[in-house]
Amino acid sequence: MSEELIFHGEHLLDVQRLKKFFPIKKGVFRRTVGWVQAVDGVSLHVDKGETLGLVGESGCGKSTTGKCILRLLEPTEGDILLEGKNISAINPSEMKQFRRKVQAVFQDPYSSLNPRMSVGNIVGEPFKVHDIHPSSDIRERVADLFKKVGLRPEYMSRYPHEFSGGQRQRIGIARSIALRPDLIIFDEPVSALDVSIQAQVINLLDDLKQEFKLSYLFIAHDLSVVEHVSDRIAVMYLGKIVEVAKDTELYSNPLHPYTRALLSAIPIPEPKQKKKRIILQGEVPSPINPPSGCRFHPRCSEAMKICKHEEPIMSAIDHHHQVSCFLYR
Amino acid sequence: MSNTRILEEGKGKLWRTFKKNKTALVGTAIIIIVIAVAILAPWISPHDPLEQNMVHRLKPPDRTYPLGTDEYGRDVLSRVLWGTRVSLSVGILSILFGLVVGTAMGAVAGYKGAIVGSIIMRMVDVLLSFPVLISGILVVAILGPGMDKLILTMGIVFAPRFARLAYGPTLVVKEREYVDSARIIGVSNLRILTHYLFPNIFGGILVAGTLWVGTAILTEASLSFLGLGVSPPTPTWGNMIKSGIDRLTTAPWLSIFPGLSILTTVLAINMIGDGLRDITDPKLRI
Numbered sequence: 114m115s116e117e118l119i120f121h122g123e124h125l126l127d128v129q130r131l132k133k134f135f136p137i138k139k140g141v142f143r144r145t146v147g148w149v150q151a152v153d154g155v156s157l158h159v160d161k162g163e164t165l166g167l168v169g170e171s172g173c174g175k176s177t178t179g180k181c182i183l184r185l186l187e188p189t190e191g192d193i194l195l196e197g198k199n200i201s202a203i204n205p206s207e208m209k210q211f212r213r214k215v216q217a218v219f220q221d222p223y224s225s226l227n228p229r230m231s232v233g234n235i236v237g238e239p240f241k242v243h244d245i246h247p248s249s250d251i252r253e254r255v256a257d258l259f260k261k262v263g264l265r266p267e268y269m270s271r272y273p274h275e276f277s278g279g280q281r282q283r284i285g286i287a288r289s290i291a292l293r294p295d296l297i298i299f300d301e302p303v304s305a306l307d308v309s310i311q312a313q314v315i316n317l318l319d320d321l322k323q324e325f326k327l328s329y330l331f332i333a334h335d336l337s338v339v340e341h342v343s344d345r346i347a348v349m350y351l352g353k354i355v356e357v358a359k360d361t362e363l364y365s366n367p368l369h370p371y372t373r374a375l376l377s378a379i380p381i382p383e384p385k386q387k388k389k390r391i392i393l394q395g396e397v398p399s400p401i402n403p404p405s406g407c408r409f410h411p412r413c414s415e416a417m418k419i420c421k422h423e424e425p426i427m428s429a430i431d432h433h434h435q436v437s438c439f440l441y442r
Numbered sequence: 443m444s445n446t447r448i449l450e451e452g453k454g455k456l457w458r459t460f461k462k463n464k465t466a467l468v469g470t471a472i473i474i475i476v477i478a479v480a481i482l483a484p485w486i487s488p489h490d491p492l493e494q495n496m497v498h499r500l501k502p503p504d505r506t507y508p509l510g511t512d513e514y515g516r517d518v519l520s521r522v523l524w525g526t527r528v529s530l531s532v533g534i535l536s537i538l539f540g541l542v543v544g545t546a547m548g549a550v551a552g553y554k555g556a557i558v559g560s561i562i563m564r565m566v567d568v569l570l571s572f573p574v575l576i577s578g579i580l581v582v583a584i585l586g587p588g589m590d591k592l593i594l595t596m597g598i599v600f601a602p603r604f605a606r607l608a609y610g611p612t613l614v615v616k617e618r619e620y621v622d623s624a625r626i627i628g629v630s631n632l633r634i635l636t637h638y639l640f641p642n643i644f645g646g647i648l649v650a651g652t653l654w655v656g657t658a659i660l661t662e663a664s665l666s667f668l669g670l671g672v673s674p675p676t677p678t679w680g681n682m683i684k685s686g687i688d689r690l691t692t693a694p695w696l697s698i699f700p701g702l703s704i705l706t707t708v709l710a711i712n713m714i715g716d717g718l719r720d721i722t723d724p725k726l727r728i
Contacts (some may be wrong), residue, residue, distance in 0.1 A: 132658070180622075183622075183626055185622055185625060185626070200474070208628075209628055212626065212627060212628030213628070216626060216627075217622075217623070217628075219619045219623065219624050220619075221619055224618050224619045224620060225619040225620055225622075225623050226620055226623075227620040227637075227638055227640035227641075227642070228620075228642065228725070229642055229722075230637070230641075230723060231724075239627045239628070240628065242628050242629050242630075242633070242680065243628060272724035272725070273724050274724065279728055285623070288627070289621070292627075339644065349634075375623055
């Protein structure tokens with residue numbers, strides 16, 4: 114590992130006990146009658162040069178976590194630290210610096226590009242906003258970015274609707290690396306793409322990570338994709354993180370019953386090999402009124418008495434593996 | 443490098459597409475003629491539009507008076523030509539003013555949401571609950587009569603209508619991921635409004651706006667009729683229709699010709715609006 118990749122002391126991104134509750138309002142006076150507890154006490158960190166995968170079912174709060182980190186949503190509680198600096202209390206000029214450091218790519222390549230802007234202008238927008246290069250230079254820089262993500266610079270004057278999903282996602286990626294950020298948050302970046310295109314985009318992400326020494330927070334529901342890109346993986350269920358481990362460790366030795374169920378759902382290219390699928394019973398409970406104790410207990414095959422009444426806390430199994438389950442106390 | 447050249451080629455694209463759009467071209471041609479008429483009225487009118495001639499009153503169209511004469515013996519053709527000046531400027535300028543102010547209000551209300559949005563939109567609702575004419579009278583009563591005041595008045599009257607029209611689409615567009623993406627890049631709220639929201643809600647507003655030019659021309663007539671706009675001897679298309687309406691069966695030429703003028707103008711402006719919407723939409727551009 115090169116000298117600059119070794120991390121000294123702090124994490125690049127440190128999320129501490131993050132909570133995001135959305136009010137449910139009813140009636141003429143918009144009275145708050147309840148709260149959707151989308152994210153309930155999530156702690157995670159991303160080190161320099163690392164990819165952290167964040168997986169979980171739809172509606173478990175993984176995108177909300179991403180949006181809080183991006184400051185698109187105001188967290189209800191908790192701290193988000195970037196290079197040790199709390200970003201919830203920064204002034205506008207620091208905010209601008211923050212924007213240069215943290216970028217994002219979203220799921221839907223069809224709605225993440227402004228249909229009224231040429232793709233050249235879309236990718237050049239960060240330069241304009243941050244006044245980095247003289248406008249005569251921007252075209253050259255945009256052309257470079259296009260080449261970096263495998264698009265032809267000749268396409269710059271075209272509009273988003275003239276591109277396929279995969280190409281659009283590349284345009285979004287080009288925009289996200291324009292400012293040379295430290296951290297990029299990917300919110301399901303390939304789940305809207307064909308499988309063949311998924312592989313290309315993921316390989317592109319790998320290359321860019323090497324070249325620009327980036328760190329990724331990779332949010333996805335597809336475990337096989339996450340396995341490929343991540344160094345560490347955090348598994349989320351109903352607003353909480355239930356297990357964090359190095360990728361190899363998680364796949365070879367999943368501890369939390371929910372993680373085991375998730376992993377058993379990955380198809381394997383071996384028709385003869387019989388595989389035991391763990392089929393979860395019931396639906397994901399509502400985050401408006403989550404179950405008492407461990408949030409997974411109503412669907413857990415190994416639920417014990419204590420799971421109903423007490424909430425498990427994160428405990429370290431070893432240096433690279435933490436789980437929040439009473440089975441491993 | 444070749445990239446630079448390719449980008450610059452894009453600039454001529456807008457004009458080329460405009461030229462290809464027959465609707466917009468015809469509309470533009472008509473409006474240019476109408477504007478020319480407004481400017482050249484003193485030279486092309488066969489008679490003085492204010493000159494009364496009681497001997498020739500209420501004459502049907504003939505050789506001396508191609509569009510006939512009104513109840514004071516004034517030449518209808520000359521009055522229609524001169525009327526272009528007031529009607530066109532009041533119709534277009536007031537709608538333009540209303541469009542700019544109203545769209546800004548609606549877009550800010552939709553984008554900001556929460557309390558600011560609610561306050562703006564409730565104010566808009568109150569203003570919308572009055573008919574155009576009533577709120578027109580109210581504003582003129584405050585500002586006083588005169589053509590500049592009239593334009594301002596009608597702009598104020600139409601602004602809430604544009605605000606309502608801009609508000610809904612803004613709510614839709616601001617939830618799109620490209621707006622989030624812009625915020626992540628660090629684009630300012632103002633630039634999001636002007637470069638991300640407005641271009642995407644523009645089409646519908648433009649078309650409605652061009653249709654409302656006709657309404658504005660007629661409202662001017664009503665306000666003038668009540669003595670709140672342009673005073674009577676000055677010809678406008680609106681007050682000509684108004685005064686001719688009583689004699690619709692006996693002397694239809696009094697209101698038909700100014701009516702046709704409004705129709706042609708509104709149609710032409712609407713054609714331009716339609717064309718502009720198509721031209722500015724990259725999806726429909728060739």
